[in-house]
Amino acid sequence: MSVKADPNWEPKILAFCCNWCTYTGADLAGLNRMKYPANVRVVRLPCSSRVNPQFILRAFQKGCDGVMVCGCHPGDCHYATGNYFTRRRFMLMKRLLEYNGIDPQRFQARWISGSEAAKFRDTVTRVAGEIKALGPNTRFQEKWYEEGGEAQ
Amino acid sequence: MKRCYYFPGCSMAATGKGYQQSIDAVARKIGLELVAIPDWNCCGATAAHTMNERMALALPARNLARAEQDGGGMEIAVACAACYSRMQYARQAVLSSPEKRAEIEAIIDMPCSGSNPVISFLELFSRPELMEAVQAKLTKNLNGLKVACYYGCLTSRPSAIARPDDPENPMQMDRIVALTGAEPVAWDFKTECCGASHQVDAPKAAQPLIHRILTNAREHGADCIVTACPLCALNLDMRQSKIMETFGGDYALPVYQFTELLALCMGVHPRDFGLHTHFTPAVGLMRNALKKGGDQA
């Protein structure tokens, strides 16, 4: 049973975006009618620092193939210092995920401002491509645990 | 009372002979034991780093290593500004990274950890215990003598290496010399360059430097210049008469080492440290100053 073999397989990617920068940038991409792959689903949050690491684990557990956390550029946080916490938390998170066998490319933190529509498009396009190349994620997934949680 | 390693430097055997003798005399008086680094070598001065950075670090590093081998674990006091600078550079290089240290150790072919701190003679004599010891041994004073303390470049700069009390207006020597009752003048050229070896290899370009230093000291009312470096003293002293000829100026500013003033006020006979051997006549000013100053109160 290999999902990867399915040529029509499309990854599901979850993006946590802060309301003030990245979500605005994503809206601007729409206003400018920019085009990018339809793999990404955005969850709108007030600030990237609202993202609890638990959310990311849950996303992988429930079958997401990739997760992005996007916020204002460091120094430009709407809430002054929130994204500094984000940055520190997710540097740690990335290493934890890597340690647990999740390809680091599956989890990406990106800073995209409200004016960087093109950056949003490019980032989403690139990440979607990268994760598509990686194939479906199976680690952490409920199914994986049910099957014994060992070698895939 | 106090022991430390001592790095005299090459000039001390030649033009810096008087400096060396005055250092010895003062050290004896105040009970400072200066242990010469066994089998020390030339620090490389400016010539070495003109040519090759590794050589410029390895030469002084060998002296650090020699001091470490001796096992005394004491600070290394350096009497010459250039030697001091090079030794500090070497120590900081050794301490900077294990790779740099390994490279230096390979060149000098002995271990070198940089464990012994390097200090200048000015820093050494500025310490409260030394200041007190000097004060206790002074029998005569130079009240009223106006001196311009000249620090030169390398005891002040780069400040991260030389660690002066103030890179633009250092006061260590001023405070030491003030113990004798002499009055250090506030002047502008304390740390300006004397030209160093360019006085030999590019004299036309470098001579105005000496002239400016002398002029400014004179402008601020100094009777003489005091230094803490054999090369600074040599440049300001030996070349003085010729520079006066070239650039004009009908005065003479005798040049002393700070230890010479201390020795003198401790009652050491000037002949014992060759006061009469200075190029710019230096005995007369001191004779008058001592006469005026009288005995220490």
Added chain:
Amino acid sequence: MSRIGVVVCHCGTNIAGVVDVERVAAEAAKLPNVVFAVTNKYTCSEPGQATMKAAIEEHQLDRLVICSCSPRMHEATFRRMLKDTRINPYMLEIANLREQCAWVHTDKEKATEKAIDLMRMAVAKVEQNKPLFTSTIPIHKKCLIIGGGIAGIQAALDVADAGYQVTIVEREPSIGGHMVMLDKTFPTLDCSACISTPKMVDVGQHPNITLMTSSEVVNVGGYVGSFEVTIKQKARYVDHTKCTGCGLCETKCPTKVPSEFNQGYNKRTAIYKPFAQAVPAKPVIDPDSCKMLKEGKCGVCAKVCPLGCIDFKDTAKEYTETYGAIIVATGYDLIPWQDLYGEYGGGRYADVITGLQFERLVNASGPTEGHILRPSDGTEPKDVVIIKCVGSRDPHKGKSYCSRACCMYSAKHAHQILEKLPGANVYIFYMDVRTPGKGYEEFYDRTRADGAVYIRGRVSKIYKENGKLVCKGEDTLLGKPVSVQADMVVLATAMVPAVGVEKLTTMLGIATDPDKWVQEAHPKLRPVETQTGGIFLAGTCQGPKDIPDTVAQASAAAVKVCGLFSKDEMETSPMISGVDQQKCCGCGFCVNCCPYKAISLVEIDAREGARRVKKTVASVNSGLCQGCGCCTAACRTGAIDLSGYTNAQILKEVDALCL
């Protein structure tokens, strides 16, 4: 059981052209608890809203999902709409099918799949929504202004003229700040005192303004609308309620000390007004120099005072009051160049002075009655050198930033020297000449026409030779080392934040940048606000600027305060953090990461089995919390949660995506 309604908007063809909206609605209808699902041509239009309102009644809906454009577009519209329905405005979620779906995808199939996902996520989230209610906080319509320089003065007058009460706190005995020390102001050359002292008098006489000089803020609590502020007024030893400011005491006081106002160039008495036009125009006693206060001898002032105003037993007093808003206008000081620039003599030369000292020397009411004379010997200088950027644009010894006002006041100094001292020469060492202001470049042109010699290069050393101050520089345009022999040197020294400002910013809980300038909420769009609601900025406390910019910013801050005061109470967003005190372990991680200092640790009575115990828990100040949610991710026990974006809501959204 919840009753969810889903409305999928066509947005004309904007959404429907790419997304199969009917299919999205059909999929929605299949979801549990969705009792109503339709599409609508234009949901945000009046008919669209009416249809929804009717459906809410008809189907007894208790929550609503609208699949339309970005919530940043119409969330507020739809919340307003819900206000007059049975649904709480916060029982609404919006799925962004336009900006983040239809407009960015071309593959209809994939776009529709994504739209269904987004709809499902919104439905999952809305199921977890709880009704939220905006609360209001009362606004005390009284404004505190910290600092009585031109920024504080302007802001105070603007707020007071709008009819609100204002208190100015100034730590010196008079308001006026730096501006009143200046002689003339660029580029128009109007007399600084002539234009600033009338404003000072206005402040002193304004019925809505309370002036607290010799005072400092010592404690700040509360939040926007009701800050509790404690102000300490130092002992003045003169009863200002009785004093008429006749000045007899000043003429008789035997103690003379250097005048701070005149930069030490002349003396003032121990009982003194800092300058003639001081406001309040009443003296204070300087306890550090008064003989009576130091040694118990003298008391001449008390003897001559006709009204018995002198009270040597006066003590400092503290006042606590409630303010609805605070304007920080603490201004600047000049960098202590003497400690940093030994190469410029480190303060050893009396004739190497700062621009501010020059202002006093050239001022008609100054110590030299406006004659430009050298401080060392009182003679007229013939050759004057002006050195710019002393401490500015110099990260090694000073500050990395440009102090902004120096290029212009240096040009003004040059102009004044050339005007007042015929035959004098002025040499200005500069790196760049920055004149971005109305009439500034023209003024610079005029100064060069006056004869000022501009030399591009930084002076490396000033030394004395033949009685002259030799300034050694490079003319970088010639590429040659040069020197100028000067009689006097004026240094354009960097502006730095006022001494002691850190103490105040810590008290106020507002951020500063690495140079200790107060940080504005947004450098472009919120330049006079701080991150803390109700605290505003005016003038150079925020960064170096000249008088026009300072005054403009002060008025802007005043408008912000008036806007706040125009309402009796303020609605606060209900989407803020809250603590489950049962779960909270009191670790305080949330306290440290909150950018608004909105969380504090408090002690509560709790039960541990049968015992009553004291327990330390976190508590959120709803007036300060801005709802970023940073604390929620720091919480180890999950005790703290953000209303509107709760953990449960977000997790359900995540789950819904992956069904």
Added chain:
Amino acid sequence: MEECLNARSGAELANSIAARAGVKLHECYQCGKCTAGCPMAHAMDLMPRQLVRYMQLGRMEEILGSKSVWLCASCHTCVERCPHSIDIPSLMELSRQAAKARGRVGVKTVDMFSGIFMQNVKMFGKSHEALMEGVYNVTTGRFMQDMENVPHMLKNKMVGIEPHTTNNPEEIKALIERALEMGGEDA
């Protein structure tokens, strides 16, 4: 002809020298405080500020052929006062070494003096002032330079005929050779 700034053939060397000196070239805004304080600037053909400028432009030709890199006295006044602490003495030194490696010597006497000094150290482990000066005068043909001071020195035994040495001068010689064998990073 005007200078064409598109040619940046020295950029690689300039950047490598800057990197080894720990200098960020872009930080220099050409205020000239370095030149202003430089005791040797009056004799230089390229001001210290201009050295940095040429490096910013990636033009090493002018630097390698200059007298300035040989006249720098390593007094460190420039870097001490520079607003951005740009280590010009190191730029000078590394440029000088690069020039020397390409056989270009802007001021021959300076190069000779260093050479003789190091030769001296190599032979004896310590330097010998009088001997050095003597060899230098002979090498440069400036026979009479500083000779007026010799009688005074001899009279006061400030110069010995016998050079002082380290215990084993061979050791220092080997040390110097090892250092030189490792070469400069660029040269």
